[in-house]
Amino acid sequence: MAGFEYLDHTADVALRGFGASVEEAFCAAARGLFGLMVELESVDETRSVSVSVHAETLEYLLVEWLSRLLAEKDLLGLVLSRFAVRIERHAKGVALSGTAWGERLDPRRHGAMVEVKGITYAGLRVWEQEGQWIAQCVVDT
Amino acid sequence: MNANDIGLERVGPAEWTLEKRDDMRVPGRIIADPATIDQLLSDIEGKKEWNALEQVHNVACLPGIVGASIALPDVHPGYGFPIGGVGAFGLDEGVAVVGGVGFDINCGVRLLASSRTVEEVRPLLAQLADALYAAVPAGLGAEGSLRLSVKEIDRVLQDGAHEAVRRGYGTAEDLRVIEEEGRFPGADPGTVSALAKQRQVRQVGTLGSGNHYLEVQVVDAVDDPEAARAYGLSAGQVVVSIHTGSRALGHQIGQDYLKEIGEASRRYGIPVRERELVCAPIDSPEGKRYLAAAACGANCAFANRQVIAHLVRGAFEEVLGARAALRTVYDIGHNNVKRERHRVEGKDRTLLVHRKGSTRAFGPGRDESPARYRAVGHPILVGGTMGTASYVLRGTPLGMEKVFGSGIHGAGRALSRKKAAKKYWGKTVIESMAQDGILVRAHSARGIAEEAPGAYKDVERVVQAAVDAGINRVVARLRPLAVVKG
Numbered sequence: 001m002a003g004f005e006y007l008d009h010t011a012d013v014a015l016r017g018f019g020a021s022v023e024e025a026f027c028a029a030a031r032g033l034f035g036l037m038v039e040l041e042s043v044d045e046t047r048s049v050s051v052s053v054h055a056e057t058l059e060y061l062l063v064e065w066l067s068r069l070l071a072e073k074d075l076l077g078l079v080l081s082r083f084a085v086r087i088e089r090h091a092k093g094v095a096l097s098g099t100a101w102g103e104r105l106d107p108r109r110h111g112a113m114v115e116v117k118g119i120t121y122a123g124l125r126v127w128e129q130e131g132q133w134i135a136q137c138v139v140d141t
Numbered sequence: 142m143n144a145n146d147i148g149l150e151r152v153g154p155a156e157w158t159l160e161k162r163d164d165m166r167v168p169g170r171i172i173a174d175p176a177t178i179d180q181l182l183s184d185i186e187g188k189k190e191w192n193a194l195e196q197v198h199n200v201a202c203l204p205g206i207v208g209a210s211i212a213l214p215d216v217h218p219g220y221g222f223p224i225g226g227v228g229a230f231g232l233d234e235g236v237a238v239v240g241g242v243g244f245d246i247n248c249g250v251r252l253l254a255s256s257r258t259v260e261e262v263r264p265l266l267a268q269l270a271d272a273l274y275a276a277v278p279a280g281l282g283a284e285g286s287l288r289l290s291v292k293e294i295d296r297v298l299q300d301g302a303h304e305a306v307r308r309g310y311g312t313a314e315d316l317r318v319i320e321e322e323g324r325f326p327g328a329d330p331g332t333v334s335a336l337a338k339q340r341q342v343r344q345v346g347t348l349g350s351g352n353h354y355l356e357v358q359v360v361d362a363v364d365d366p367e368a369a370r371a372y373g374l375s376a377g378q379v380v381v382s383i384h385t386g387s388r389a390l391g392h393q394i395g396q397d398y399l400k401e402i403g404e405a406s407r408r409y410g411i412p413v414r415e416r417e418l419v420c421a422p423i424d425s426p427e428g429k430r431y432l433a434a435a436a437c438g439a440n441c442a443f444a445n446r447q448v449i450a451h452l453v454r455g456a457f458e459e460v461l462g463a464r465a466a467l468r469t470v471y472d473i474g475h476n477n478v479k480r481e482r483h484r485v486e487g488k489d490r491t492l493l494v495h496r497k498g499s500t501r502a503f504g505p506g507r508d509e510s511p512a513r514y515r516a517v518g519h520p521i522l523v524g525g526t527m528g529t530a531s532y533v534l535r536g537t538p539l540g541m542e543k544v545f546g547s548g549i550h551g552a553g554r555a556l557s558r559k560k561a562a563k564k565y566w567g568k569t570v571i572e573s574m575a576q577d578g579i580l581v582r583a584h585s586a587r588g589i590a591e592e593a594p595g596a597y598k599d600v601e602r603v604v605q606a607a608v609d610a611g612i613n614r615v616v617a618r619l620r621p622l623a624v625v626k627g
């Protein structure tokens with residue numbers, strides 16, 4: 001089962017996405033990220049945006065992926081609620097290409113909450129445990 | 142957990158030393174009350190993945206750190222540096238640390254003083270709160286009235302509050318009473334990514350969300366008449382505090398340079414105990430680039446608070462008339478890195494001082510303070526929580542010696558957002574504050590629950606610890622009348 005949860009961190013929020021594959025865990029973490037900012041269920045999927053990022057490790061790839069989504073939020077004024085990604089390993093590291101679906105932010109209708117400022121490297125981990133992939137990081141709010 | 146086990150020793154009424162062990166280049170110095178120390182120790186005992194004492198320790202291991210790795214009474218776990226952290230580095234051997242500033246570069250507080258008393262304002266308070274709520278864009282996705290091209294953004298990055306004044310937001314008089322006169326030196330827009338600038342295009346003059354706020358307050362008590370006179374504050378006077386930072390631009394600079402400086406750390410072979418503590422030698426190309434970009438972020442925050450101050454003045458004028466005149470008392474950041482002169486072991490040295498969740502707090506006689514404040518030292522603006530008090534403090538000679546002239550910045554969180562949202566309902570918080578006579582205008586009910594006063598440490602205790610340690614002095618206490626939140 002894919003999903004996300006928030007762990008306790010005094011100043012900020014530790015975010016954990018999990019799923020049967022690393023791709024599912026990354027998508028769940030992205031949902032967790034936007035779940036801090038809006039009511040995900042209220043978001044229609046009328047717009048989409050493509051994202052390509054790469055990094056040396058899966059951990060750094062998670063930071064690249066989530067911070068790129070944060071940037072898209074401001075550039076296009078979008079909130080995003082559904083994600084699909086493909087992650088490929090290559091000689092120099094890992095690459096992610098994916099699509100995110102959502103719509104223009106309407107603070108009232110989407111039940112806007114706190115804005116996430118950045119994706120930190122604190123508590124950053126991506127690992128497999130008993131057949132489940134977990135992608136974790138602390139976000140600054 | 143016993144304090145002795147980790148080498149923590151009480152050396153004063155509100156001062157502790159973390160003994161220099163293993164890779165530490167300097168000891169830790171923690172200014173806090175015993176209850177805060179107990180909390181920090183229990184975080185270690187509970188094997189919390191994030192704890193502030195370990196962060197004080199990690200900062201103490203960085204190259205070129207001078208004196209001590211410092212934490213002030215509002216200390217709580219951050220990432221890299223603790224929140225409430227201060228780290229000063231020698232220019233030759235020291236490093237620039239991205240985590241010593243964080244994502245919200247030059248997040249800070251602007252204090253405006255009105256010429257009205259609480260008795261005069263009270264009957265019109267609801268109208269004033271509505272007018273402020275309407276005038277100042279706040280909350281997730283809010284857009285500023287000022288639309289700038291990327292090229293125009295460059296001028297903001299270069300000139301900070303000066304560019305806002307040039308565009309008609311406020312007056313030259315404001316600039317004299319902003320830290321660094323509203324313009325950090327050394328800003329180079331060429332060091333800031335196009336993405337950072339594009340994200341900011343619609344965000345100049347927006348308040349943001351989370352712990353950012355706009356408050357109408359009354360000067361509740363004056364403890365230091367001499368300094369209060371210098372700052373133009375008196376009991377019963379209505380004032381306004383604006384707490385916000387560099388918005389998306391600062392956030393993206395932080396994100397970009399965590400990556401860039403991370404690579405530099407490896408190139409220069411600097412051992413880093415935590416990825417958030419990535420750093421580069423101050424004089425290296427990467428270190429210089431980061432400092433030039435951080436100055437741009439700081440300038441963006443100054444411009445942002447300048448624009449918002451202007452919008453606040455408009456709302457005041459609309460409701461209370463032009464003679465309610467709002468004068469800027471001071472504007473000071475609490476996430477910054479800058480070069481400063483300090484006396485270290487009897488010698489004058491220029492150091493690179495990082496303050497993460499702490500302010501500059503220069504005591505009497507420093508020429509960095511505006512002329513009118515020089516005799517008493519510039520004001521330190523301490524944000525309270527929504528329901529409690531804020532403070533105006535000042536620095537002391539002892540603070541110059543012990544903590545590189547630094548001051549506390551706020552109450553500091555005690556509960557995570559998650560725990561606060563579970564414990565409080567936004568509506569109930571607003572109602573209970575209304576019973577205390579505080580009006581709340583908020584864009585997000587959940588945001589209010591997460592920012593409930595009970596989610597923070599007791600600000601009075603935090604202030605008391607700074608006073609007990611002799612690093613800061615209380616000038617005046619401010620009590621909220623109306624709060625506007627994102």
